[in-house]
Amino acid sequence: MQSSARNSxxxxxxxxxxxxxxLLFGFSAAVYRPRTSVFxxxxxxxxxxxxxxxxRVAAIxxxxxxxxxxxxxxxxxxxxxxxxxxEMLRGEFDRRALPISGEAGAAALAVYAEETPTQVVxxxxxxxxDRDEVRIVAVPRAVMPPVEASVAxxxxxxxxxxxxxxxxxxxxSLSNGAESGLGVLLYRNFELIALxxxxxxxxxQTVPLNVAGxxxxxxxxxxxxxxxxxxxxxLWGRTCDFSWDSPxxxxxxxxKSSSLERSAWRMGTALTSPCDESNWTVSEGGNDPTAREVxxxxxxxxxxxxxxxxxxxxxxxxxxxxxxxxxxxxxLVVRNLRTGxxxxxxxxxxxxx
Amino acid sequence: xxxxxxxxxxxxSSTLLALVCGTMLAASPRYGGTLHVKLRAISVSLDPRExxxxxxxxxxxxxxxxxxxxxxxxxxxxxxxxxxxxxxxxRDGSARNWQFKLRPGVHFSDRTTLTPGEVVAALQATLGRSxxxxxxENAINIHASRPxxxxxxxxxxxxxxxxxxxxxxxLLGTGPFFVTExxxxxxxxxxxxxxKPARIKFQANENCWAGRPFVDFVEVTLGEPxxxxxxxxxxxxxxxxxxxxxxxxxxxxxxLRIWSSAPQTLVALRFDDALSAPASDDLRxxxxxxxxxxxxxxxxxxxxxxxxxxxxxxxxxxxxxxxxSPMDLQRARGLRAGFSAxxxxxxxxxxxxxDAPGDLFKLMGERVAVNARQANLLVQxxxxxxxxxxxxxxxxxxxxxxxxxxxxxxxxxxxLKQVTEGGELPPNTTDPEQLFTQEHRLLEERRILPLVxxxxxxxxxxxxxNWNASAWGDWRLADVWLEPEAAGAAKVPGNTQKDSSTARNxxxxx
Numbered sequence: 001m002q003s004s005a006r007n008s009x010x011x012x013x014x015x016x017x018x019x020x021x022x023l024l025f026g027f028s029a030a031v032y033r034p035r036t037s038v039f040x041x042x043x044x045x046x047x048x049x050x051x052x053x054x055x056r057v058a059a060i061x062x063x064x065x066x067x068x069x070x071x072x073x074x075x076x077x078x079x080x081x082x083x084x085x086x087e088m089l090r091g092e093f094d095r096r097a098l099p100i101s102g103e104a105g106a107a108a109l110a111v112y113a114e115e116t117p118t119q120v121v122x123x124x125x126x127x128x129x130d131r132d133e134v135r136i137v138a139v140p141r142a143v144m145p146p147v148e149a150s151v152a153x154x155x156x157x158x159x160x161x162x163x164x165x166x167x168x169x170x171x172x173s174l175s176n177g178a179e180s181g182l183g184v185l186l187y188r189n190f191e192l193i194a195l196x197x198x199x200x201x202x203x204x205q206t207v208p209l210n211v212a213g214x215x216x217x218x219x220x221x222x223x224x225x226x227x228x229x230x231x232x233x234x235l236w237g238r239t240c241d242f243s244w245d246s247p248x249x250x251x252x253x254x255x256k257s258s259s260l261e262r263s264a265w266r267m268g269t270a271l272t273s274p275c276d277e278s279n280w281t282v283s284e285g286g287n288d289p290t291a292r293e294v295x296x297x298x299x300x301x302x303x304x305x306x307x308x309x310x311x312x313x314x315x316x317x318x319x320x321x322x323x324x325x326x327x328x329x330x331x332l333v334v335r336n337l338r339t340g341x342x343x344x345x346x347x348x349x350x351x352x353x
Numbered sequence: 354x355x356x357x358x359x360x361x362x363x364x365x366s367s368t369l370l371a372l373v374c375g376t377m378l379a380a381s382p383r384y385g386g387t388l389h390v391k392l393r394a395i396s397v398s399l400d401p402r403e404x405x406x407x408x409x410x411x412x413x414x415x416x417x418x419x420x421x422x423x424x425x426x427x428x429x430x431x432x433x434x435x436x437x438x439x440x441x442x443x444r445d446g447s448a449r450n451w452q453f454k455l456r457p458g459v460h461f462s463d464r465t466t467l468t469p470g471e472v473v474a475a476l477q478a479t480l481g482r483s484x485x486x487x488x489x490e491n492a493i494n495i496h497a498s499r500p501x502x503x504x505x506x507x508x509x510x511x512x513x514x515x516x517x518x519x520x521x522x523x524l525l526g527t528g529p530f531f532v533t534e535x536x537x538x539x540x541x542x543x544x545x546x547x548x549k550p551a552r553i554k555f556q557a558n559e560n561c562w563a564g565r566p567f568v569d570f571v572e573v574t575l576g577e578p579x580x581x582x583x584x585x586x587x588x589x590x591x592x593x594x595x596x597x598x599x600x601x602x603x604x605x606x607x608x609l610r611i612w613s614s615a616p617q618t619l620v621a622l623r624f625d626d627a628l629s630a631p632a633s634d635d636l637r638x639x640x641x642x643x644x645x646x647x648x649x650x651x652x653x654x655x656x657x658x659x660x661x662x663x664x665x666x667x668x669x670x671x672x673x674x675x676x677x678s679p680m681d682l683q684r685a686r687g688l689r690a691g692f693s694a695x696x697x698x699x700x701x702x703x704x705x706x707x708d709a710p711g712d713l714f715k716l717m718g719e720r721v722a723v724n725a726r727q728a729n730l731l732v733q734x735x736x737x738x739x740x741x742x743x744x745x746x747x748x749x750x751x752x753x754x755x756x757x758x759x760x761x762x763x764x765x766x767x768x769l770k771q772v773t774e775g776g777e778l779p780p781n782t783t784d785p786e787q788l789f790t791q792e793h794r795l796l797e798e799r800r801i802l803p804l805v806x807x808x809x810x811x812x813x814x815x816x817x818x819n820w821n822a823s824a825w826g827d828w829r830l831a832d833v834w835l836e837p838e839a840a841g842a843a844k845v846p847g848n849t850q851k852d853s854s855t856a857r858n859x860x861x862x863x
Binding site: 056112114115116117118119120121123125134135136137138140141142144165189190215216217218219220289290339340341 | 382428429430431432433434436440456506561562563564565566567667668669670671672674675759761784785786789819820821823824825831832
């Protein structure tokens, strides 16, 4: 009997028409598609989570008077991330007439922030008489804003230009008369895509590079070289050309000498110092894809490890480097190990400091 | 021969070039070689339908199954679900109806194409009857009998792999490797008392949709004793080997590179049903108060474990820190003083059976008995001769539970189904506050007394590169590559030198 009931359900569920109707009208709540940009409003998710916790705490029966907030941020977080959360929480508690006080005699309200594999969990605990009251809210980690990496003062100046959740293989400067922009080569969902960004970092063009015969790779490596509106893209075993003006026409040819064999970024990239026109070459890198990377530039003629080396630590491994025109600056692709995002930096040497 | 300035310059330049190239080579991933993996398990099953949730065996099976099968989605280290066999997914507002669009052009290792029907068949077998799964055009639809906002967590963990059952009953996958050889354990020739360990050899899937893995083969040896594994790592007979928690310190002292996961195993006590009755409330409470979890974690397990006061670990729920250590010997003794005659643990010893395998867990059982004695409670660890005593004679069991799921709700549900045999299931929600309330209530019953959380420990040789296992124990071996042995490295008989030296540069495919 049970079995026949199950068969009947399966048969009903199997009807494509029923499913089609269900899907057409029912699926609206959440959609995953590979993302093309990140974090439109960086603080919204954080504020909303703090608001929900404050609301839940304010509703605890018998909770009155000033509260002594004991803040226990996630251990892995950098100080500024914990501070941002604390500021949000204080604001939301204040808004709900839960004044936070530093007085030792005030009732303690302990708030813990913990990261699980998928969520940030905020837990508030306080005691009303001999009763423990616990309130918990959670937010998916995937919607949380990235942390602004604090940049130590260095002689190598850097500027974060763009970040995205997809794997960036390379980035190159684009200039079209007075306008400047950025070309970004992505490996998204096992497909190659070239993005054109304007000077504000907005995507103005997306070109799927459907490269026939290109096998997926565990360590995809690509380099893009723009010449005006034409772009040459070197991949593992293939070289392709396309134009931003006619992106549907992507021409590819097989290459015997695959860039996959190099599989490391452009090691010989050099920057020119604005102070004395000397050239500084990237000396090493790419040794550990699981660690933060210290980029080292050595002036021509100096030996490795000399005190003249300029160093700058990035929040993850350097994936690629691409010198810009005139050699005064370069674009650096880095995987941020904290957020998992890929980031494009412009680096240049500055005099003094 | 006179060394001219120009020839000196040329020599210096070539040396510099060689140094730079050396650096570049070190930075480049390498294809080829055999990765030697050694495990303590005597046997493994690559059929996810057979795995028993919560068991050590299921955890080891899952690690190896990840070589052969893919999932619909995976979870990265940043809390984001990443597409694998599914390229897109949607769900409705009730979280009961989900649709997964399937990646086109995915092939099994025998080069046949993966179809939506095969995905349905595999997931229907692993997800169970509370999900109805149907094939659609290049997609599958999953209808849950109750809201399943944690479906992605479930699909990204546990046994929810995609596979095809062959007519002969074997399973095929779309993953980075396939099984090429499998030999069962057999008596050693000339010494029948000794066993030659079982071996499984996995070969790289050249046509894997996500790209060929770096190593050519993964050779897994099973059933190696714990101490032997440590030795094999030292002498280069293993590239990756499990390390028993009680040997981690020794391994570290000997300079081995040891990786640990987030706590993956709960070691706990469970009272039998007869002792779960209200009449035994004081006994359960007294033992709860007498347990010295800190000493177990810090002394017995040499700081390689964490005291456990919750059923689910902190890394999974985020709220386990709210369950504080309750040790209070004074109160335990006070409760014991009020016991009436005939209560187990007073005049008659409470029998403790160790259900988890290995000497370590026996030692923990003995430690429980010592703690109980400090509160004047009598606990006797069942010896091997008394292990077959009738079930009624056993009042307490020490067991280990290995976490399988990335969903706290699903994990708690599986735990309760298996451990309490039909106890109250968690609320149908992923709301952490409700899960906390449920777990709190369960712990208040004192039928299950958590002792310690244990991480998984793995020894990894320095020549294994890009070892980037997830905190929850996914080894990600397809992304690992082997660096050649350093010149002049000690050669050991039977070492893996021969295989490692076959490593090639990328692109040089066989």
